[in-house]
Amino acid sequence: MVTAVVGANWGDEGKGKITDMLAEKADIIVRFQGGANAGHTIVNDYGKFALHTLPSGVFYGHTTSVIGNGVALNIPVFFKEYNEVVGRGVPAPKILISNRAQMVMSYHILFDQYEEERLGGKAFGSTKSGIAPFYSDKYAKIGFQVSELFDEEALKEKVVRICETKNVTLEHLYHKPLLKPEDIMNELMEYKKMVEPYVCDVSLYLWNALKEGKQVLLEGQLGTLKDPDHGIYPMVTSSSTLAAYGAIGAGLPPYEIKKVVTVCKAYSSAVGAGAFVSEIFGEEADELRKRGGDGGEFGATTGRPRRMGWFDCVASKYGCRLQGATDVAFTVLDVLGYLDEIPVCTGYEIDGEVTTEFPTTVQLEKAKPVIEKLPGWKCDIRGIKKYEDLPENCRKYVEFVEKHIGFPITMISNGPGRNDIIYR
Numbered sequence: 001m002v003t004a005v006v007g008a009n010w011g012d013e014g015k016g017k018i019t020d021m022l023a024e025k026a027d028i029i030v031r032f033q034g035g036a037n038a039g040h041t042i043v044n045d046y047g048k049f050a051l052h053t054l055p056s057g058v059f060y061g062h063t064t065s066v067i068g069n070g071v072a073l074n075i076p077v078f079f080k081e082y083n084e085v086v087g088r089g090v091p092a093p094k095i096l097i098s099n100r101a102q103m104v105m106s107y108h109i110l111f112d113q114y115e116e117e118r119l120g121g122k123a124f125g126s127t128k129s130g131i132a133p134f135y136s137d138k139y140a141k142i143g144f145q146v147s148e149l150f151d152e153e154a155l156k157e158k159v160v161r162i163c164e165t166k167n168v169t170l171e172h173l174y175h176k177p178l179l180k181p182e183d184i185m186n187e188l189m190e191y192k193k194m195v196e197p198y199v200c201d202v203s204l205y206l207w208n209a210l211k212e213g214k215q216v217l218l219e220g221q222l223g224t225l226k227d228p229d230h231g232i233y234p235m236v237t238s239s240s241t242l243a244a245y246g247a248i249g250a251g252l253p254p255y256e257i258k259k260v261v262t263v264c265k266a267y268s269s270a271v272g273a274g275a276f277v278s279e280i281f282g283e284e285a286d287e288l289r290k291r292g293g294d295g296g297e298f299g300a301t302t303g304r305p306r307r308m309g310w311f312d313c314v315a316s317k318y319g320c321r322l323q324g325a326t327d328v329a330f331t332v333l334d335v336l337g338y339l340d341e342i343p344v345c346t347g348y349e350i351d352g353e354v355t356t357e358f359p360t361t362v363q364l365e366k367a368k369p370v371i372e373k374l375p376g377w378k379c380d381i382r383g384i385k386k387y388e389d390l391p392e393n394c395r396k397y398v399e400f401v402e403k404h405i406g407f408p409i410t411m412i413s414n415g416p417g418r419n420d421i422i423y424r
Contacts, residue, residue: 001215001256001258002217002246002257003026003217003218003261004217004218004220004243004246004257005022005217005263005329006218006220006261006263006323007220007221007223007224007262007319008263008319009268009270009316010226010274011038011221011222011241011271012223012269012270012306013223013263013265014332015263016056017056018263019055019217020044020418021418021421022217023059023060026057026215026217027064028063028065028066029055029058029063029216029217029219030055030218031053031055031066031219031221032071032220032245032246032250033239033241034221034222034239034241035052035072035104035129035130036074036077036078036081036129037072037126037237038052038237039051040219040221043416043417043418044418046089047088049088051085053067053078053081054078054085054093055067055217059090064096066096067095067098068098068250069098069100069102069202069203069251070101070245070248070249072102072131072239073101073104074129074130075103075194075195076194096198096202097195097198097199097200097202098146098199099199099200100147103143103144105130107179107184108131108134108137110176111166111169111174112126112128112130115132116128124234124272127272131238131239135239136238142161144188147199149195155185155188156185162184163179163181167179203252206251206252216256218243218249218257220241220242220246224241224318227240227241227242227322228240230242230322232274232361232364234361235275242322243260243323243324244257260323260324261327261328261329261411262320262327262329262407264329266311267309267311268308268312269308270309277309277315277345277348277367277369278310278369278371285307288308289308311345312369313344313345313347313356314358318357318358320407321406321407325407327410327411328407328408328409329409329412330411330413334380334413334420337377337378339376340375340378341373341375342375343373344371345370346370346371346372346404347370348367349367349369349370350363350367354370374396377390377393377394377397379391382415383415383420384414387423390422409424411423411424
């Protein structure tokens with residue numbers, strides 16, 4: 001059976017923890033899209049980790065961690081992360097890398113930096129990890145697939161061709177140093193040495209695993225609202241963040257995905273630019289940011305302070321619908337224990353009309369939040385294991401959210417640790 005773990009909103013929902021938790025009963029964990037541009041923070045018996053490319057199931061001896069074909073694979077970053085994890089006492093994880101995955105090249109990272117620099121005040125708030133240039137090249141069919149590393153003659157020709165096109169842009173648009181084919185070839189040969197032991201036909205491996213009845217977990221990055229089709233375009237990422245894409249990014253039949261665990265935060269946070277209707281500012285935001293997450297709401301990749309807001313029923317209902325949520329995992333509920341009353345965004349007012357359906361970006365920019373306030377529970381709920389044992393106002397908050405989003409909240413996370421979870 002295949003279960004997907006995906007985000008309902010802007011990313012940063014706490015997917016890493018949920019994947020780490022569900023991985024206990026899984027055999028294989030697959031990253032199916034995105035690159036090292038966003039991180040998953042995980043707290044377990046080995047300590048606190050920020051993973052960027054490694055799947056969040058690497059902490060169990062019985063699992064195999066797979067990099068799917070849909071991933072933007074930055075090989076040096078991947079192996080640095082692998083060595084760090086092993087260096088901190090985690091048993092060496094079993095790793096497989098798809099022969100159809102494509103590689104983030106050093107020049108992708110440069111182009112990302114140059115473009116943000118050129119855009120100045122109009123920049124996208126990129127993490128400068130090379131993601132947009134990488135996916136641009138993939139779809140322009142000038143990217144490098146892992147499998148191409150094993151045909152050196154063809155590779156040499158392609159490298160020369162790519163340097164020619166890239167150098168036009170470097171010279172005339174960015175006024176930056178040009179690429180040399182021999183440098184790019186050396187980079188690729190380095191990558192070949194590093195990746196060779198792990199390369200495999202992942203879709204065939206997964207097909208056979210499913211026939212044997214293995215449990216597969218698909219791990220997505222970011223969330224619905226960062227999807228290039230269904231998100232807050234153009235302030236989105238460059239690969240689909242939806243569970244449906246898991247079938248493509250891992251090479252699985254779509255009907256194998258039986259369960260979609262959509263992770264949703266008890267309040268909102270976002271990194272990067274773009275419309276964010278329930279956003280809060282000033283002291284109110286600082287207080288929530290400081291208490292939020294584990295050690296505060298700062299990006300796991302960039303360390304940037306996250307933008308904060310109250311729970312957004314409109315965005316979350318939409319996010320869960322597009323993911324096809326069978327289960328909602330509601331995270332960081334414990335953080336809200338300090339509030340006397342808890343504001344929730346239940347609708348958007350656009351041009352004098354109130355809607356509960358999430359609009360396209362042009363309309364979204366005009367939306368004002370419709371806020372309802374719920375009474376707080378004013379106590380620490382960490383350590384509680386049963387839903388019935390939560391304070392009444394806390395349960396009321398969960399049920400209010402559940403009613404407004406229209407999808408079942410089956411897991412509630414009330415702390416950063418692997419075992420801080422309540423099943424409903």
